[in-house]
Amino acid sequence: MPVISWEDPFCGEGANCFRIGTDTEGNAYIAVAGQEDRPLTDSREALRSLILEIKAGRADHLL
Incomplete structure (x- = not known):
């Protein structure tokens, strides 16, 4: 797993x-706090x- x-x-x-x-490879991650060992990953631009x-306010229906 990357740093x-x-x-x-x-x-x-x-x-x-x-x-x-x-x-450092240009990837971005998002995770629930405390569950950083299971992040979702995509590009920084995404x-x-x-x-x-x-x-x-265009993604409120997803939350």
């Missing part, structure tokens, strides 16, 4: 905490697009 640099956990109102991380869509 992942994790950001501090982000927690929503219901204490649903997740973490975002990256590695993760950036997801975050922008969530912030714009």
Whole structure:
């Protein structure tokens, strides 16, 4: 498994905490806080697009 640099956990109102991380190969990761050993992975650009869509309110139906 690659070495992942994790950001501090982000927690929503219901204490649903997740973490975002990256590695040196250009991959991005997202995981439930405390379950970083089982992340979802994709490119940094895909993760950036997801975050922008969530912030714009276009992905609320997924949450």
